[in-house]
Amino acid sequence: MRFGVIVLPGSNCDVDCYxxxxxxxxxxxxxxxxxxxxxxxxxxxxxxxxxxxxxxLRVGAIAKFSPAVRAVEEFxxxxxxxLGICNGFQILLEMGLLPGAMLHxxxxxxxxxxxxxxxxxxxxxxxxxxxxxxxxxxPIAHGEGNYYADEDTLARLEEGRxxxxxxxxPEGRLSPDSNPNGSVHHIAGICNEAGNILxxxxxxxxxxxxxxGSTDGRLVFESLRSWWEENGGVAGG
Amino acid sequence: xxxxGRGGKKMGVWQVVNPRWEEVGLTEEEYKRIMEIxxxxxxxxxxxxxxxxxxxxxxxxxSKLHLRLFPTEGECVLQGPxxxxxxxxxxxxxxxxFRLESHxxxxxxxxxxxxxxxxxxxxxxxxxxxxxxxxxxxxxRFGKLDDERTRYLFGGVVSGISGYGNxxxxxxxxxxxxxxDCYRGNPLVNVMCIGLMEKxxxxxxxxxxxxxxxxxxxxKTGRDGIHGASLLASREFDEKSEEMRPAVQVGDPFMEKxxxxxxxxxxxxxWVVGVNDLGAAGLTSACSETAGRAGxxxxxxxxxxxxxxxxxxxxxxxxxxxxxxxxxxIKKGKEKEVEKxxxxxxxxxxxIGRVTGDGMLTILENGRQVxxxxxxxxxxxxxxxxRERRRPAYLDQITRLSVEDLPVPREAGEVLRRxxxxxxxxxxxxxxxxxxxxxxxxxxxxxxxxxxxxxxKGTGKGLAVTTDGNSRxxxxxxxxGGAIAVAEAARNVVCTGAKPLAITNCLNFGNPERPEVxxxxxxxxxxxxxxxxxxxxxxxxxxxxxxxETFGTAIYxxxxxxxxxxxxxxxxxxxxxxxxxxxxxxxLGETREELGGTEYLKVVHGIVGGRPPEMDLNLEVxxxxxxxxxxxxGWVKSAHDVSDGGLAVxxxxxCFWAEPGAAGCEVTxxxxxxxxxxxxxxxxxxxxxxxxxxxxxxxxxxxxxxxVAAGVLGRVVDGRLSVGLVTTGGTGKKxxxxxxxxxxxxxxxxxxxxxxxxxxx
Numbered sequence: 001m002r003f004g005v006i007v008l009p010g011s012n013c014d015v016d017c018y019x020x021x022x023x024x025x026x027x028x029x030x031x032x033x034x035x036x037x038x039x040x041x042x043x044x045x046x047x048x049x050x051x052x053x054x055x056x057l058r059v060g061a062i063a064k065f066s067p068a069v070r071a072v073e074e075f076x077x078x079x080x081x082x083l084g085i086c087n088g089f090q091i092l093l094e095m096g097l098l099p100g101a102m103l104h105x106x107x108x109x110x111x112x113x114x115x116x117x118x119x120x121x122x123x124x125x126x127x128x129x130x131x132x133x134x135x136x137x138x139p140i141a142h143g144e145g146n147y148y149a150d151e152d153t154l155a156r157l158e159e160g161r162x163x164x165x166x167x168x169x170p171e172g173r174l175s176p177d178s179n180p181n182g183s184v185h186h187i188a189g190i191c192n193e194a195g196n197i198l199x200x201x202x203x204x205x206x207x208x209x210x211x212x213g214s215t216d217g218r219l220v221f222e223s224l225r226s227w228w229e230e231n232g233g234v235a236g237g
Numbered sequence: 238x239x240x241x242g243r244g245g246k247k248m249g250v251w252q253v254v255n256p257r258w259e260e261v262g263l264t265e266e267e268y269k270r271i272m273e274i275x276x277x278x279x280x281x282x283x284x285x286x287x288x289x290x291x292x293x294x295x296x297x298x299x300s301k302l303h304l305r306l307f308p309t310e311g312e313c314v315l316q317g318p319x320x321x322x323x324x325x326x327x328x329x330x331x332x333x334x335f336r337l338e339s340h341x342x343x344x345x346x347x348x349x350x351x352x353x354x355x356x357x358x359x360x361x362x363x364x365x366x367x368x369x370x371x372x373x374x375x376x377x378r379f380g381k382l383d384d385e386r387t388r389y390l391f392g393g394v395v396s397g398i399s400g401y402g403n404x405x406x407x408x409x410x411x412x413x414x415x416x417x418d419c420y421r422g423n424p425l426v427n428v429m430c431i432g433l434m435e436k437x438x439x440x441x442x443x444x445x446x447x448x449x450x451x452x453x454x455x456x457k458t459g460r461d462g463i464h465g466a467s468l469l470a471s472r473e474f475d476e477k478s479e480e481m482r483p484a485v486q487v488g489d490p491f492m493e494k495x496x497x498x499x500x501x502x503x504x505x506x507x508w509v510v511g512v513n514d515l516g517a518a519g520l521t522s523a524c525s526e527t528a529g530r531a532g533x534x535x536x537x538x539x540x541x542x543x544x545x546x547x548x549x550x551x552x553x554x555x556x557x558x559x560x561x562x563x564x565x566x567i568k569k570g571k572e573k574e575v576e577k578x579x580x581x582x583x584x585x586x587x588x589i590g591r592v593t594g595d596g597m598l599t600i601l602e603n604g605r606q607v608x609x610x611x612x613x614x615x616x617x618x619x620x621x622x623x624r625e626r627r628r629p630a631y632l633d634q635i636t637r638l639s640v641e642d643l644p645v646p647r648e649a650g651e652v653l654r655r656x657x658x659x660x661x662x663x664x665x666x667x668x669x670x671x672x673x674x675x676x677x678x679x680x681x682x683x684x685x686x687x688x689x690x691x692x693x694k695g696t697g698k699g700l701a702v703t704t705d706g707n708s709r710x711x712x713x714x715x716x717x718g719g720a721i722a723v724a725e726a727a728r729n730v731v732c733t734g735a736k737p738l739a740i741t742n743c744l745n746f747g748n749p750e751r752p753e754v755x756x757x758x759x760x761x762x763x764x765x766x767x768x769x770x771x772x773x774x775x776x777x778x779x780x781x782x783x784x785x786e787t788f789g790t791a792i793y794x795x796x797x798x799x800x801x802x803x804x805x806x807x808x809x810x811x812x813x814x815x816x817x818x819x820x821x822x823x824x825l826g827e828t829r830e831e832l833g834g835t836e837y838l839k840v841v842h843g844i845v846g847g848r849p850p851e852m853d854l855n856l857e858v859x860x861x862x863x864x865x866x867x868x869x870x871g872w873v874k875s876a877h878d879v880s881d882g883g884l885a886v887x888x889x890x891x892c893f894w895a896e897p898g899a900a901g902c903e904v905t906x907x908x909x910x911x912x913x914x915x916x917x918x919x920x921x922x923x924x925x926x927x928x929x930x931x932x933x934x935x936x937x938x939x940x941x942x943x944x945v946a947a948g949v950l951g952r953v954v955d956g957r958l959s960v961g962l963v964t965t966g967g968t969g970k971k972x973x974x975x976x977x978x979x980x981x982x983x984x985x986x987x988x989x990x991x992x993x994x995x996x997x998x
Contacts, residue, residue: 009583010491012406016678019694049676051404054491110399112673141403141673206675211692211807 004042013049037067047088060091089199100149106182110143118168125227136216138202145201147183165189261288289518296619299749311775323777334368335431337799339782344426348393353401353488361514367440368432375412380421382996404490409672410689422787442513444527456561459545473786492561499582508571515562523564529616537590627752638847650978663992687729699807701735708793710849719764726800735802742779747791771854813877814894826923830910837917872932879923904951
């Protein structure tokens with residue numbers, strides 16, 4: 001299963017995504033330079049975290065014009081999985097591939113810490129190895145992760161089971177203290193209607209190895225491989 | 238600039254105009270020396286260049302002689318002082334570049350940009366060596382947080398570090414912060430960066446090879462930061478300081494990120510001869526230093542430098558401190574390839590001149606010569622001063638402290654609560670959760686522990702890094718304080734299981750032209766040098782920041798030590814938190830009746846005085862050896878250095894960082910000294926270890942064989958911090974156990990965790 005990690009000017013977590021696929025999942029992976037517009041050889045595209053183009057205008061606002069990011073639209077239309085993490089999620093929102101927008105954290109501060117997530121939908125290519133309702137420990141690191149969408153959009157998201165992860169406490173309860181940025185409905189990650197595009201603010205690539213304090217994020221990548229195998233892919237290829 | 242030269246200008250009446258040299262921050266003597274070198278009067282541009290390069294900030298003219306005391310050689314040292322950063326060998330063909338630098342005065346005037354550009358500068362220093370920057374640490378000092386301006390400065394500096402470091406994708410993994418009135422007008426912002434590289438790929442800041450190209454890469458040059466080094470960094474603060482705001486540069490972390498990636502691509506090639514940061518003193522510094530180090534000359538045309546603004550004079554181009562730029566010396570004929578590398582990242586690059594063999598730094602503007610001076614006279618022949626040093630009179634008064642006159646507080650638990658609520662001892666999480674300390678997925682031990690630990694991917698090794706420096710000790714006894722700074726930094730690194738390798742440092746002091754300040758400076762260096770020798774940790778470089786004064790009052794002498802340690806096997810790393818109920822708690826080292834200079838004395842008795850704790854370097858070396866050997870044998874489950882706040886605070890921290898279900902301890906102290914000195918005294922060379930019952934006797938035997946005192950304090954329990962006292966009289970007779978404190982861990986934790994947020998509300 002060949003992964004492509006898009007490298008935009010200002011991408012920071014490209015190295016971490018690359019590392020987790022290559023060294024933990026042990027699948028082939030390439031960096032995809034932002035000028036590249038052909039993604040045909042990949043089975044999954046990751047848009048990593050960072051501050052693309054400095055994010056001086058609005059998070060993700062400039063990145064959406066880069067050739068590689070534009071090519072993601074067509075890639076996703078063919079049903080292939082796209083995973084946007086942190087800045088990658090923000091870019092997917094700017095592109096309109098996922099609904100809603102990001103506001104500054106309620107605290108108005110950048111926040112880096114481990115949080116708990118409740119898995120809301122385990123029927124996606126990214127979460128099929130989790131249990132529904134499972135609570136996992138994953139770090140966040142962002143200044144603008146306060147997810148917002150209007151009531152109609154939220155209703156559609158909830159109805160379509162597009163909310164994939166929610167911030168919760170260790171017991172899976174949605175207490176106010178367990179929402180680190182003020183996101184509506186405690187939303188930490190959502191997918192499109194087809195389920196093959198996932199955007200999430202927390203960083204699963206940062207918690208896929210014992211040495212990093214949690215391996216809870218690893219199942220995102222293992223789910224992807226398992227989904228791909230079930231859909232005719234051959235592992236290690 | 239006064240173009241008419243010295244003296245007065247006639248405007249109806251005689252008006253006093255500053256002499257030429259004062260305009261650029263030099264003395265008359267120094268001006269005469271420039272005339273001797275040139276054999277003529279310097280023109281304005283030349284004088285401006287000397288003003289910058291001979292400023293204390295660039296030339297170290299007051300510190301150079303004393304810095305020579307530092308031990309700089311050691312087995313692991315690949316590059317000592319003199320380059321942009323020190324480099325040490327960590328085996329497996331890998332090397333680490335690291336350096337600590339100050340950005341104090343800019344941060345005092347514009348906290349966000351001052352701190353941000355401080356990071357930009359130190360990151361480029363690491364980059365110039367050819368290393369990939371992998372982590373940052375910050376050592377900060379501010380006034381007391383009840384002052385509104387201090388809160389503004391503190392908040393601004395933390396956001397500046399967060400804004401720049403996070404965007405750059407560099408984890409900020411550690412550091413320290415202290416609050417004291419002496420920093421009210423002059424906060425300190427010291428930043429450390431460490432970088433990783435292949436051992437054989439060290440790049441130097443040298444311009445050699447006649448005909449090779451001199452290129453500027455990265456951001457365009459503007460009018461910002463002119464005179465930052467000479468006027469801002471090399472003067473004290475007074476009522477005019479606010480006017481210096483335009484001398485603070487503005488940072489662009491995105492540009493820096495592109496610069497990092499493109500320069501790292503460049504150093505992979507064989508085209509690079511030398512690289513230098515364009516930081517303080519801009520092109521003047523980078524050109525004269527690279528030529529000066531190589532013994533060559535250089536000819537550059539300012540008209541070729543990409544500009545951000547129109548109509549800049551040669552003076553402005555040569556002195557600009559615009560950020561995110563580098564000077565690279567490239568093999569002749571490879572200029573086009575270099576341009577391609579940078580344009581791939583959307584960056585400017587331009588050939589601005591050539592390396593010459595005449596030893597002169599010649600500046601042209603559209604081919605017309607506008608300055609020509611010996612390159613090395615700017616960079617390496619600045620005057621060196623050995624000014625008068627005098628022991629300050631305050632020391633006689635302040636070190637006198639009769640402990641007998643101090644009442645022993647009745648409620649030790651109440652004292653512990655007050656100490657944990659002190660911004661100097663409370664949790665720093667409010668700060669570091671604003672930093673992305675995890676990006677690059679190397680951070681294995683997070684901020685808050687004695688030292689941060691980073692994995693070196695692909696090797697099984699780990700790097701332990703910390704910064705340290707207790708300025709109150711240095712104020713009371715600079716020599717002892719200097720030694721403690723080094724010893725404690727080493728101890729912190731040892732507590733993670735790493736062997737201390739080498740140090741970098743930043744020396745923050747007042748005005749060195751005052752004999753008392755220079756005496757403190759010299760004493761601190763003597764103390765640091767002795768400790769560095771004893772511990773086998775050579776000094777690979779650093780930075781001096783003088784003139785940290787406001788209206789004539791200097792800060793405490795504040796050396797900050799940045800220590801690098803190596804874990805051969807990262808799976809053997811140790812953290813400070815208790816691990817399991819029933820584990821035995823051991824104290825290595827000796828507790829003496831030492832209350833001088835402690836946080837307890839300040840917080841509870843309102844006294845800054847006495848003598849700092851004694852520093853017995855032989856004992857220190859032995860304690861660290863016992864720790865490391867015990868860790869290597871796998872006996873140690875947790876380790877924590879006993880420092881500010883003493884044993885009680887250290888035990889509380891072990892509880893706060895404990896694994897779930899092991900957040901408490903039941904301890905009995907057997908001693909003949911005052912209970913407050915036992916609980917809150919800051920005797921050095923002490924470490925709290927926990928071991929399994931089964932390993933206890935082996936550990937005690939090993940400590941005995943190395944002549945290190947090791948006492949069993951008690952056991953790990955859950956939920957409570959309980960300390961009892963058994964007094965031993967002169968006859969060896971023991972009293973019954975008296976409970977000194979018995980506090981719920983959760984309550985203490987809340988106080989400790991809220992110490993900073995409470996003040997920053």
